[in-house]
Amino acid sequence: MGSSEISWKLADHPKLPKGKTVAVVVLDGWGEASPDQYNCIHVAQTPTMDSLKQGALERWRLVKAHGKAVGLPTDDDMGNSEVGHNALGAGRIYAQGAQLVDLALASGKIYEGEGFKYIKECFDHGTLHLIGLLSDGGVHSRLDQLQLLLKGASENGAKRICVHILTDGRDVLDGSSVGFVETLEKDLLKLREKGVDAKIASGGGRMYVTMDRYENDWSVVKRGWDAQVLGEAPHKFQSAVEAVKKLREEPKANDQYLPPFVIVDESGKAVGPIVDGDAVVTLNFRADRMVMLAKALEYEDFDKFDRVRFPKIRYAGMLQYDGELKLPSHYLVSPPEIERTSGEYLVHNGIRxxxxxxxxxxxxxxxxxxxxxxxxxxxSMEEYVEIPSDSGITFNVKPKMKALEIAEKARDAILSRKFDQVRVNLPNGDMVGHTGDIEATIVACKAADNAVKIILDAIEQVGGIYVVTADHGNAEDMVKRNKSGQPLLDKKGDIQILTSHTLQPVPIAIGGPGLAPGVRFRNDVPDGGLANVAATVMNLHGFEAPSDYKPTLIEVVDN
Ligand SMILES: O=C(O)[C@H](O)COP(=O)(O)O
Ligand SMILES: [Mn+2]
Ligand SMILES: [Mn+2]
Known part of the structure; x- marks a missing residue:
């Protein structure tokens, strides 16, 4: 449906008024879990969030933020920011990249699509390079998808394949990189036995090499470029397993931040730089941390760093990462087509x-x-403000991040009365939780809680409404546990730190002086998830949600 044919007018809510300022606060990585010393949200002083939970029982509840509730393949898949914010904003559940790639690989349709046909043109004379995150985290990529793609590409004519790996330790346990590289090496060996020249050509830790996002730090992408395209890196090894094991021996080394390395032959020459005539696939399905590399690979005009050499290649993304920029222009699987989001509806209905x-x-x-x-x-109706993040640090060093600045911007926007919806994301619980530093994550949670207070105080002043929720869990559980919930120990007897997100539900609280007295959470949506929030927010702005949206979480009872 073309945007002009859509009827954007929302029906008036029969009971709820318009004209209230609504603050929508998303605490990133803030789930609900049983209280113990590894639950940083529990340990931290979080008086604001505590008061929301304890204050009004009918205005606080939990919602699902993982698995099928957010369009992931199974309920064993933890939530993440992409699918969480998609669901929050779109009000419906879409099959997400992970699932779309699974389906395309299982049916073989991936090999019949335009993207694969495009890169296949290079298979006779060039090398197929696969660049991406090597883990089974399922947030940005999955190892089993890479394995299927390797097999499928070779069966469809690829004769030389180079894999450029990015080690994880963020969506999976730190240290798991070694096992993933070993598994990949076994697969590559099998391909070599079948006559395909398949090998790992370079690598590095995802947070230090390649996978920056939102243009925070181009030097991260440059490090990857130098290794993957130019075949240059400070560390050279003849085997990737050896590379990862050796680089992890450094005292503070971890999978997320391994330095870049290239694999070299006996003469010290890089085995797989990207050259004219080659094909490249970035195998992550998730967009945010691939867009910058996609620009470097695709844009003729590019000034973010000196590429030294810009090879004439055929490049395809696993998905198209940015539909507006049409980037990359070739891709193996079509991304979910998320349309008629709540943000677009609300703007059409006068919500600034x-x-x-x-x-x-x-x-x-x-x-x-x-x-x-x-x-x-x-x-004319919207203002989006980006506060520059610190770059080049891990956020346990500055766990308060920019929470205060974000809250102050939101406060000023609320008090200006120029906006009907003021929406923020507070990153602390998530970004610091990913470092695995428990002390710092406690500080982070406190900082996020304080930011919520500033926003709620502003809402109080203007007689507005607040919705406080989260996109998935992280800081509420910092250890890997067995089935009965006990922390697991590693070989040395230390607890295994969980740097990743969790499967936990997240809280949602509503309130504020502008909230009509009879508004409360319904009890007939027990399975409610993040996708139910959009209709809820539309109601709080005085509108009914479109009929195909997931049902609202609230009802209005006559007092
Ligand atoms: O990209 C990341 O930082 C992690 O893989 C997932 O975190 P996010 O989904 O909260 O961004
Ligand atoms: Mn998140
Ligand atoms: Mn995260």
């Missing part, structure tokens, strides 16, 4: 919108919230 976060999460409350769409729906 303000959105803010710091760089590392800015695209979450804008691009992901708006169904993977960048830019404004109507610049």
């Amino acid at each position: 919108t303000f959105a803010c976060s710091e760089t590392v999460k800015f695209g979450h409350v804008t691009f992901f919230w708006n169904g993977n769409r960048s830019g404004y729906f109507d610049p």
Whole structure:
């Protein structure tokens, strides 16, 4: 349906008034879990969030934020920012990249699509390079998908394949990189036995090499470029297993931040730089941390760093990462087509919108919230503010991040009365939780709680309404546990730190002086998830949600 044919007019809510300022606060990585010393949200002083939970029982509840509730393949898949914010903003559940790639690989349709046909042209004379995150985290990529793609590409004519790996340790346990590389090496050996020249050509830790996002730090992408394209890196090894094991021996080394390395032959020459005539596939299905590399691989005009050499290649993304920019122009699987998001509806219905976060999460409350769409729906109605994040540090060093600045921007936007919706993402619980540093994550949670207070105080002043929720869990559980919930120990007897997200539900609280007295959470949506939030927010702005949206979480009872 073309945008002009859509009827954007929302029906008036029969009971709820218009004209209230609504603050929508997303605490990134803030789930609900049983209280113990590894639950940083529990350990931290979080008086604001505690008061929301204890204050009004009918205005606080939990919602699902993982698995099928957010369009992931199974309920064993933890939530993440992309699918969480997509669901929050779109009000419906879409099959997400992970699942779409699974289906395309299982049916073999991936090999019949335009993207694969495009890269296949290079198979006779060139090398197929696969660049991406090597783990089974399922947030940005999955090892089993890479395995299927390797097999399928070779069966479809690829004779030389180079894999450029990015080690994880963020969506999976730190240290798991070694096992993933060993598994991949076994697969590559099998391919070599079948006559395909398949090998690992370079690598590095995802947070230090390649996978920056929202243009926070181009030097990360440059490090990857130098290794993957130019075949240059400070560390050279003849085997990737050896590389990862050796580089992990450094005292503070971890999978997320391994330095870049290239694999070399006996003469010290890089085995797989990317050259003219080659094909490249970036195998991550998730967009945010691939867009920057996609620009470097695709744009003729590019000034973010000196590429030294810009090889003439055929490049395809696993998915198209940015539908507005049409980037990359070739891709193996079509991304979910998320349309008619709540943000777009609300702007069409006169809701002036303000959105803010710091760089590392800015695209979450804008691009992901708006169904993977960048830019404004109507610049005269919207203002999006990005506060520059610190770059070049791990956030346990500065766990308060820019929470205060985000809250102050939101406060000013609320008090200005120029906006009907003021939406923020507070990154602390998530970004610091990913470092695995428990002390710092406690500080982070306190900082996020304090930011919520500033926003709620502003809402109090203007007689507005607040909705406080989260996109998935992280800081509420910092250890890997056995089935009965006990922390697991590693070989040395230390607890196994969980740097990843969790499967936990997240809280949602509503309130504020502008909330009509009879509003409460319904008890007939027990399975409610993040996708039910959009209709809820539309109601709080005085509108009914479109009929195909997931049902609202609230009802209005006559007092
Ligand atoms: O990209 C990341 O930082 C992690 O893989 C997932 O975190 P996010 O989904 O909260 O961004
Ligand atoms: Mn998140
Ligand atoms: Mn995260």
